[in-house]
Amino acid sequence: MARHGERVGCRAYSGTVTQRQLVFEQDFDLPRAIVWDGLVDPDLVSGWLGEARITAVPGGAYHLGWLGSVDFPGTEGAITHLSPPERLTVVTAAHGELDFQLSEVPGGSRDTSTRLRLTVTLEIDAAFEPRVRANWAGSLRQLVGLLRGHPVDWKRDQVEVRSASPEHDTGRR
Numbered sequence: 372m373a374r375h376g377e378r379v380g381c382r383a384y385s386g387t388v389t390q391r392q393l394v395f396e397q398d399f400d401l402p403r404a405i406v407w408d409g410l411v412d413p414d415l416v417s418g419w420l421g422e423a424r425i426t427a428v429p430g431g432a433y434h435l436g437w438l439g440s441v442d443f444p445g446t447e448g449a450i451t452h453l454s455p456p457e458r459l460t461v462v463t464a465a466h467g468e469l470d471f472q473l474s475e476v477p478g479g480s481r482d483t484s485t486r487l488r489l490t491v492t493l494e495i496d497a498a499f500e501p502r503v504r505a506n507w508a509g510s511l512r513q514l515v516g517l518l519r520g521h522p523v524d525w526k527r528d529q530v531e532v533r534s535a536s537p538e539h540d541t542g543r544r
Contacts, residue, residue, distance in 0.1 A: 429453045
C-alpha cells in the first residue's frame with residue numbers, strides 16, 4: 372500500500388480518500404434477459420468477473436473472488452436492490468456499491484439490444500481511480516466475451532492481465 376506522498380503509477384498518492392462515482396456503459400446485441408443472467412447467475416459471473424457465490428434475492432449474498440486482477444482482493448457483498456431484468460445493486464465490503472442498470476435500446480440483429488450502465492460508488496484516493504476504471508472496463512469487455520460464448524480462461528488470462536499492467540512490465544518483449 373502506498374503511503375502519503377508516494378507515487379502510484381504516474382500520480383502521487385495524496386492520502387485523501389474521497390467518495391467517487393465511476394460510470395461505465397456497454398451495449399450488447401442481445402436481449403436484456405441474457406445480459407441479466409450474466410449478472411446474477413454464479414456460473415456466468417465466474418466466466419467474466421470472478422469466482423462468484425450469489426443468492427439472487429433482495430438481501431442475498433453476492434460474494435466475489437477476483438481472479439483476473441492482482442489489484443482487487445475478494446469481497447463479500449449483499450444485494451440491496453433486485454428488479455429483474457432491469458436493475459441489480461450490490462453493496463460490497465471492499466469495493467463500494469455496484470449498481471447495474473439494464474435498458475432496452477432499439478436495433479441490433481434481434482431488433483432489440485441492451486445497454487448496461489454500471490455505476491461504481493466507492494471511496495478511494497484519486498491516484499487509484501485510473502487503475503480502478505481500467506479494471507472495470509476490462510471486466511466489462513470480459514462480459515462481452517462471455518455473452519459471445521467465450522468465458523475467461525482464468526489460468527491463462529490472469530497471467531496476461533498481470534503482464535499487461537505497467538506495474539508488472541519487466542520490459543521484456
